Amino acid sequence: MLGEIISREHSYMVRLLVILDQKLNRLKQEQSINYLIVNDIVSYLQRHSELTHHPKEDLIYGYFIEHYGHEHKIENLALEHKQLSETTQEFADLLAMVLQDTVVPNDVFAQHLSHFIHQQKKHLDFEEREILPILKQNFTEQDWEAVEALWGSEDVDPLFGQNIEKEYQRLSEFMKTD
Ligand SMILES: [Fe+2]
Numbered sequence: 001m002l003g004e005i006i007s008r009e010h011s012y013m014v015r016l017l018v019i020l021d022q023k024l025n026r027l028k029q030e031q032s033i034n035y036l037i038v039n040d041i042v043s044y045l046q047r048h049s050e051l052t053h054h055p056k057e058d059l060i061y062g063y064f065i066e067h068y069g070h071e072h073k074i075e076n077l078a079l080e081h082k083q084l085s086e087t088t089q090e091f092a093d094l095l096a097m098v099l100q101d102t103v104v105p106n107d108v109f110a111q112h113l114s115h116f117i118h119q120q121k122k123h124l125d126f127e128e129r130e131i132l133p134i135l136k137q138n139f140t141e142q143d144w145e146a147v148e149a150l151w152g153s154e155d156v157d158p159l160f161g162q163n164i165e166k167e168y169q170r171l172s173e174f175m176k177t178d
């Protein structure tokens with residue numbers, strides 16, 4: 001069921017956000033961090049979350065509004081996805097600067113990292129706490145089948161799927177040892 005896939009993907013994102021939180025704590029203690037791991041996480045979120053997770057949710061939310069009427073909390077989410085994507089891009093740009101050896105003070109980076117984690121976490125917590133229960137209460141089995149048919153076949157997850165893509169090997173190895 002798509003609702004379960006959404007929740008599963010949220011749990012993957014939470015795992016990644018926990019890693020980012022650990023990096024943030026290290027920075028606050030003036031310890032060094034591996035920026036490549038941070039970059040791998042942001043790259044995954046830009047690729048997987050933005051290209052398949054959010055569109056899947058947008059489809060489900062759109063279906064809900066069409067069949068069950070206006071729900072203020074749900075209507076705002078498409079805009080939130082857009083804003084989240086902008087925040088992520090801004091953070092990715094800053095990260096690219098760090099990786100290109102541009103001097104970015106630690107506290108400035110930590111501030112942006114903290115904002116990024118907060119925005120991501122706030123959004124997915126809201127969906128888990130407020131939105132998914134609304135969907136689960138209202139959607140019939142036919143609704144879930146309908147959104148699944150609209151979405152089509154399930155996509156491949158390059159990090160948490162059957163095969164870990166080369167690009168995410170480093171992050172995957174890091175998660176095993178962390
Ligand atoms: Fe979302």
Ligand SMILES: [Fe+2]
Nearest residue numbers: 010057124127
């Ligand atoms: Fe989500």
